[in-house]
Amino acid sequence: MNRFDRVTAILLQLQAKRVVSGPTLAQQFGVSLRTIYRDLRTLEEATTLLTAVLTAQLTDAPTARFSGAAMDKVRAVLRRSERDHLATIAPHVQVFAPRN
Template identity: 35%
Template sequence: MNENDTKRLSRLTAILTQLQTKRLTTATSLAEKFKVSLRTIYRDISALIQAGVPILTEEGKGYTLMEGYKMPPVMFSESQANALILAEQLVLKNKDASFIKDYTEAIDKIKAVLRYSEREKVNLLADRTRFEQNVNRKRNSNNISQIQYALTNFLLIKMEYINEKNAMTIRNIEPFALISTTENWLLIAWCRLRNEFRYFRLDRVSKLEILTEKFEQHKMTLQQFFDKTS
């Protein structure tokens, strides 16, 4: 096997990983990622199909894998998969480009072997989490895992919240996103008491309960939320 064959085999494996990681992948994004031409990507996709990989084309949208096709599963619990996504956000703050590249590729491989429903959840969580380094490294909340679960499963949260005036209120909220500032974790959620999106500091949550009631997913990304509220 010559160097070109080795490179192509490596790219085909990486393309398969990308297809397993994301619900839809475009030829353009693959060409940009692997720094090859669109024609090369088309040939690679054709080669994977000929090898028996069930790749489907959604007209005008991109490529997707037939539901149910995956490599042997890795036995992660949902909370463990969520913890890996949170760790990815921490790694992205590292200053070393090679370290970020290696970790991101490892996370892509982990996502690729998760079940479809789990993969959709970790992708949602990755999109809805932002992290800024906590310079004091103080641990001032213990509800993140529960909130992550409620966020990705669209479950209502009931909590006792202490506001800046030290007054306690009971809120039913629809969790939308998690953000870490330099001092505190913040939860963005639709507050049913105030009938609007609110920011909640997790260190002010005195009690939290995940309810069985589901809410309708908010059809926007975190960036769209920022753009809308800025």
């Protein structure tokens, strides 16, 4: 199983179950506990990115500016590799308003 599929499967389990342990996930996917923690960090970053994009696109201008400033602070505390990864995926994230 590739990393994207594993992270997606972890996300689905986190949404479906009240409690999911790291060691259980590691055993289930045949990876180390450290890998599971890295995958969870990836999900945290994705959530942060999605929240920032949603806030910026679906709100008024002042709130969008605050959201942008908050995202700048998040980027500032990330490791360089994480910032680079975020810069790589950010242009590929799109949010579409719901149809009425």
